[in-house]
Amino acid sequence: MAQQASTSPEAAQMIRDISDIHFVSIALIILGTWFAVTLVKRTLPWIAERGPNRLRLWLLGAVPIFRLVATALAVAWIIPLVFKVTVENFLVIAGAIGVAVGFAFKDYISSLIAGVVAQFETPWRAGDWVKIGSDYGEVRSVGMRAIKLRTLHDDIITVPNLKLWDSNVANSNDGERTLMCVADFYIAPHFDTQRMRAALRDVALTSAWLCYDKPIIVFVEQTEVGTHIELRCYPFEMRDQGHFISDLTVRGKEAIRALGAREVAAPAAAS
Amino acid sequence: MISTTPPPEIHPLVPLEDVDVPAWPERAALKMAALRIRTLLTRSDQRPFIAEDRLDDSVDVFSDMATPAFCAPLMAELDETLASWATNPAPKQWIKPLVLPPCDEQELLSRWANRHQHEVLAPPTRDALLTDTSEQQIDLSGDGVLVIPQLEAWFLRHRCGLGLIRTLLTTLAGLERHCVVGCNSWAWAFLCKAVDAHLILPEPLTFEPFDEPRLRRWLADIARQQAEEGTRFRLSRNGENVFALDRKGRPRQAYFETLAARSRGIAWVAWHLWQHSLKKASEEVDNDCSEDDQQTLWVVALEEFSLPGSDGAQALLILQALLIHGSLSARELERVLPDPGFQGMHHALHRAGFIGERDGRYYCRARAYPAIRDGLATAGFPLDGY
Structure with a gap:
C-alpha cells in the first residue's frame, strides 16, 4: 500500500492536469492528419493512373512514406500536449504501453512494425509486382498493417505485413518500370534447335509490347518429356504482362508449327 | 516584315545522336503544363476516346502551296551534305545512312533521288516480305549513286517479316558503291533493336532541327514566294504581326519558338501546324470587312491536342x-x-x-x-x- 501510494503521485505527474490538456488541439491534429493522409491516399494513386507512366511508381510509392511521416509528426506533436516529457517519464510510458499493447495486440503490432520496417527494407513498393506465398499481383496500396495486391485475375488480396517476417517475398521488378516475362514451350526433341531459337527470338522482337532497352533470352534445356524452351523478355509496361505473354505464346506456337516441330505436354501434365 | 526577314540559311545534316530538339519558351511551357494538369484533373474515364479531338476544325487556306513549298530547302540541305561525297570516287564511307523524322508524306529522299536521276532501289511488296527469303539475293551492283529511300518498307513487324531486311543489310555491309539509305526515326529505333541496323549503318545523319530563327526565316521565305503580295500575318489573339521584330532584332511574339518546340524542329510537322493555324476573315460573317482585312491572314494560337495515355x-x-x-x-x-x-x-x-x-x-x-x-x-x- 505504501508502495502504491508512492507511485500514484509520480504517475499523476507524468500526465498533465486535465485542465492543461488542450483536447481541441489534439482533436484538430488528429483530424488534420487523418484528412491529409486520406487526401494523399486518394489523390496520388488517382493522378498516378492518369499521369505519365514514368511518374506512376514514384507517386504510388510516396503514399506510405507520407502517411508514416504524417503519423509520426502527429504523435510527436500530441505527446507533449498530454505528457510532461522527461527521460524518466518517457521510459515509464514506453514500457507500460509496450507491455500492455504487446500482449493484447501482438500480431497487429507486429504487422505495424513490419510495415515500418518495410518502408526501409523495401521488399515491396506500391506498383511493384510481387509474389508472397502463392499470391502474385501488383501492389495496389501499402498500408500500415497490410498491403493490397491485385492479381492478374483482377482479385484483390490483402496480405498482412506480418508476412515479411516469415515468408519469401519475390519482387519481379523491384522498383523498375518493367519486369521479365517468360513464355514456356515444351517441344518433342527432334527439331533444328538453332532455327527454333532464332524463330522464337523473332517472335519476341516483333511483339508490339516489347521494351527495346532490355535483352531477349531464349533459354533451352532438355527435360524428361522433351525440350523445354523459355522465351524471356520484357514488356515496356509491366501492367501489360498478361497481353505480352499471351502474344508471345500464340505467335510462338505458330512459329513452332511453321518449323515442323511438335509441342508436347508440360512435365506436370505428363506426370 | 516578311520582306525584311532574311532568307533561311542552308544547314548540312547532323549526326542523329547530336540532335537537340528546340526547347519550349517558358511562358508556353507553363501554359501547356497548366493545360495538361487541367486535362488530367477533369478527364473522365467514361469520355469517348476520340470525342474531344478537334483536329479537323480548321480550314486550310494555303492548301495549294503545300506540296513543294517545304521540299526545296530540305533538298538543298541534302545537296549540301551529299554533293561532294557523291562525286568522290573513293569515299571514307560508301554508305550514307539518313534517319529522317517521321510523317514524311512527300517522300523527300525519293524526290531528291529522282531530281538527281540516281538509281532508286524499289522495295518489295509487303506480302513478299512474309515469304521465306533465306536463299534470296539482292543485287546492288551498278554505277553511280544508289538510293534506298525508305528502309521501313523492307520489313514487317511480324515473326516472318525480318528476313529480307537482314538480307539487305548483309548485302549492304560488303557494298562498295555510293549508297544513300533513308529510314524514318521510328523504324530506325526498331531496326536497331531487331536487326542491329546501327552496326551495319553506323553514324546516321539527320536534318538539324528547325529552331525559332530558322523556322521564322523559312516560313517567311515561303510566304514571300507564294502568298499574295502585301499579305500580312497577324496573330488573332492581339493583332500583332507574327513576323515582327523588336529593336534588337528579336521576335516580338513567341509564336515561332512555340511552333519549333511543338513540332520538335521537324520541318514538315511545323509546316502543317503553321498551315493549319492560318485563317481568313470570313466575309459572310463580317460584312464590314475592309479591303485591308482581305489581305490579312489570321494566325490562331497553336492548340494543344492530346491522346489519352491510359484508355486508348x-x-x-x-x-x-x-x-x-x-x-x-x-x-x-x-x-x-x-x-x-x-x-x-x-x-x-x-x-x-x-x-x-x-x-x-x-x-x-x-x-x-x-x-x-x-x-x-x-x-x-x-x-x-x-
Missing part, C-alpha cells in the same frame, strides 16, 4: 505500328498488331484526323504527330531518337 491502348498500338512502318494497309495493320479486334479503331482515328489514308494505306498525319508522340510517351511506349 488499341489506338496507341495502331499509331505506333504506323509510325514504325510509315504506312500500312488495313490488312497489313492486322498482321502487325498483337490482338484481334482492331477493325473499328483505325476508322475512328482516320475520322478524327490522327491518321490519313492514301491508296488504301494508312499513315500518321504530320500535324497530329506532336499529339501522337506525347500520347505514346505518356503510355511508356519505346520512342524514336528524334
